[in-house]
Amino acid sequence: MIPPLVLDIQPHHKILDMCAAPGSKTAQIIECLHRDESNPIPSGFVIANDVDNKRCYTLVHQVKRLESPCFAIINHDASNLPNLKFRDGNISFDRILCDVPCSGDGTLRKNPDLWKKWNPGHAFSLQSIQLRIATRGIQLLAPGGLMVYSTCSMNPIENEAVVSQLLQTFQGQISLVNISDKLPGLRTIPGLKSWCVIGKNQDIYNSFEEVPKNMQSLARPNMFAPSNDILEQLHLERCIRVLPHHQDTEETSQKRPAEENVFNEDGANFKRARYHRENPFIFFEEKDIKGFWQEISEFFGVDPSFPADQLMTRIASDSGRNIYFVSDSLKEIVTLNQDRIKFINMGVRLLVRTDLRNDKDKRSLRLSQEGIAIINKYFSKRRIQLEQQDLLILLSHAHTQFANLSQSVQNQIQNISNDLGSVICLFNIKQHDLDIPIIFVSWRGRSSFRPFVSHSSRKFYLSLCNIDQMTINDIINKLTIEEKTSNQKNDVS
Numbered sequence: 001m002i003p004p005l006v007l008d009i010q011p012h013h014k015i016l017d018m019c020a021a022p023g024s025k026t027a028q029i030i031e032c033l034h035r036d037e038s039n040p041i042p043s044g045f046v047i048a049n050d051v052d053n054k055r056c057y058t059l060v061h062q063v064k065r066l067e068s069p070c071f072a073i074i075n076h077d078a079s080n081l082p083n084l085k086f087r088d089g090n091i092s093f094d095r096i097l098c099d100v101p102c103s104g105d106g107t108l109r110k111n112p113d114l115w116k117k118w119n120p121g122h123a124f125s126l127q128s129i130q131l132r133i134a135t136r137g138i139q140l141l142a143p144g145g146l147m148v149y150s151t152c153s154m155n156p157i158e159n160e161a162v163v164s165q166l167l168q169t170f171q172g173q174i175s176l177v178n179i180s181d182k183l184p185g186l187r188t189i190p191g192l193k194s195w196c197v198i199g200k201n202q203d204i205y206n207s208f209e210e211v212p213k214n215m216q217s218l219a220r221p222n223m224f225a226p227s228n229d230i231l232e233q234l235h236l237e238r239c240i241r242v243l244p245h246h247q248d249t250e251e252t253s254q255k256r257p258a259e260e261n262v263f264n265e266d267g268a269n270f271k272r273a274r275y276h277r278e279n280p281f282i283f284f285e286e287k288d289i290k291g292f293w294q295e296i297s298e299f300f301g302v303d304p305s306f307p308a309d310q311l312m313t314r315i316a317s318d319s320g321r322n323i324y325f326v327s328d329s330l331k332e333i334v335t336l337n338q339d340r341i342k343f344i345n346m347g348v349r350l351l352v353r354t355d356l357r358n359d360k361d362k363r364s365l366r367l368s369q370e371g372i373a374i375i376n377k378y379f380s381k382r383r384i385q386l387e388q389q390d391l392l393i394l395l396s397h398a399h400t401q402f403a404n405l406s407q408s409v410q411n412q413i414q415n416i417s418n419d420l421g422s423v424i425c426l427f428n429i430k431q432h433d434l435d436i437p438i439i440f441v442s443w444r445g446r447s448s449f450r451p452f453v454s455h456s457s458r459k460f461y462l463s464l465c466n467i468d469q470m471t472i473n474d475i476i477n478k479l480t481i482e483e484k485t486s487n488q489k490n491d492v493s
């Protein structure tokens with residue numbers, strides 16, 4: 001999608017996505033933040049917000065698969081978003097996406113139902129919240145930062161009129177950036193400099209003076225284009241309109257003001273939305289790190305440089321907890337703001353509770369595949385280097401007996417002790433001049449291995465091993481049957 005592309009996101013950026021659900025653009029933003037694959041924990045972060053509590057969980061679902069320790073989901077009215085405390089003061093964001101709620105008439109091609117409901121009056125009621133959200137965005141933007149304002153509507157009231165109002169309100173502090181060279185190959189047209197306002201009954205007004213008295217509370221002066229002398233200074237032609245029929249797609253309009261000055265605002269009041277009560281985010285304290293985590297560290301050979309203070313749980317008691325990891329910036333943001341901001345979700349799951357309920361030791365937790373990129377460089381024990389034949393056997397079955405694996409793997413199993421529990425399996429695929437590391441978590445049972453690899457990842461790894469598509473489909477079908485018939489309880493004991 002276009003809005004995240006023009007934000008030019010770098011791994012150190014502090015980013016706010018103001019109206020983020022369902023999250024397709026948030027996912028794109030997180031991917032850009034992680035553009036340097038050699039560093040799984042960039043210093044930047046993404047705060048993704050939506051006012052709708054239910055939609056926040058759709059957002060969780062959408063972004064969890066990206067396994068990033070650098071994002072948090074919050075649930076607030078973006079037009080009243082309180083300042084977030086961070087380090088020495090409040091956060092000013094380097095990048096903001098303001099993808100506001102809109103009438104959606106740019107999606108008429110894919111949503112034929114909209115044709116029946118659409119009414120030019122929709123834009124009247126939406127413009128005020130669009131303007132308030134964008135205004136709050138600019139107040140939260142760092143000097144020199146970039147904000148993209150976007151809608152999927154074609155109506156100038158929701159687009160150029162909002163941008164024009166912002167430019168006038170923040171005169172001399174923000175300006176539109178010319179992005180005409182940023183999207184090569186994309187057919188766009190410049191923002192409008194003149195437009196009329198269409199009333200509920202399809203009447204056309206060219207200026208506010210033409211609006212009848214009984215309509216003046218709906219069609220307000222800021223919905224009209226400003227006078228020519230003001231217009232000249234705004235450069236609305238720098239807005240871009242991506243019209244559906246030009247690309248054979250949907251509409252997106254984008255405006256990109258760049259702030260040159262900071263606005264300070266003391267703790268805005270905000271209404272608490274009705275929501276489902278979340279468990280708190282509880283970070284490891286000294287006693288957890290010296291006690292419980294010490295045992296885990298010995299078991300997996302965790303390097304002392306691992307930042308264990310960035311681990312957290314969602315339940316205070318010791319038993320049966322999953323353990324998550326977040327970046328140090330996010331830890332700070334949550335710690336400083338948890339009492340005033342509704343955090344919904346964050347963190348990558350590193351360890352997961354198993355069914356070994358009576359077993360109080362570290363074996364009752366298994367490594368999670370989600371966190372493998374983070375722990376890989378810190379965990380030195382319980383690592384098994386596979387040969388290609390082992391990889392193929394493991395990926396083709398739900399469980400594999402040790403005896404069916406290569407002698408080298410059998411020797412490694414003996415060397416890592418008799419303890420049941422998670423192991424990290426490693427294999428390097430050589431393709432052309434590239435070394436592609438494959439790394440996944442398996443459970444070492446008494447006599448068998450069980451890889452925790454999703455079907456889609458298995459398909460991907462098998463195709464990297466040059467297995468043809470028909471064979472891969474066969475393997476996955478057999479695996480599905482094997483998984484259905486296997487007794488889940490036996491395989492961890």
Ligand SMILES: C[S@@+](CC[C@H](N)C(=O)[O-])C[C@H]1O[C@@H](n2cnc3c(N)ncnc32)[C@H](O)[C@@H]1O
Binds near residue numbers: 019021024099
């Ligand atoms: C156009 S959608 C956002 C689409 C999203 N950016 C994406 O790419 O998937 C607008 C979103 O704004 C949310 N919203 C509406 N009013 C809001 C407000 N006052 N504050 C924050 N979010 C709001 C809606 O719940 C909706 O999820």
